[in-house]
Amino acid sequence: MQPTGGTTVLSRGQWLKLVRVLGMLGSDHAGERAAAALAAHRLVRGWGTDWAALLAPRRMSEAERRRPRGPFHDAFHDPAAAAQSRLRQMAAEVARLEAEVKRLKRLLDARHQRG
Known part of the structure; x- marks a missing residue:
């Protein structure tokens, strides 16, 4: 954590935890x-700061102002992991539907043979 002109800048790990x-x-x-x-309050106090210093507007350096801004990055979203998870969900759904189709075909065949 770095104090900067009356404000507090958290490390990435501290920020993620908070x-x-x-x-x-x-x-x-x-x-x-x-x-x-209570956990948030204890974290902030444990870092040796308070909410006022943590939430105070921070002045950006000249280098930060000049740095190009890209698209928003959500620290909690990994697009590759999300895509893999969705693919697993869809594969499971396809397998379930295939099993259902086979079951229904067997029922229709059985009825057709009886009738």
Whole structure:
């Protein structure tokens, strides 16, 4: 963590940890929300800062201002892993549907032979 002119800049690891904890504030369970708030407070205090310093606007250096801005990057989304997960889901769905088609064909064949 680096203090910069009255503000606090978290390391990437600290930022990720705080984001994960703060994400739990949206829980449907009051106890989880309270635990998340307390955990966030303890993290900030443990880093030797406070919410005012952490949330204060930070002045960007000249180099940061000149750096080209690319598309937003979501630190919690890995497109390749998401695609692989979706492919596994779809493969399982295809296998389930193929099994269902075979079962229905057997039923139709059985009815056709009886009737």
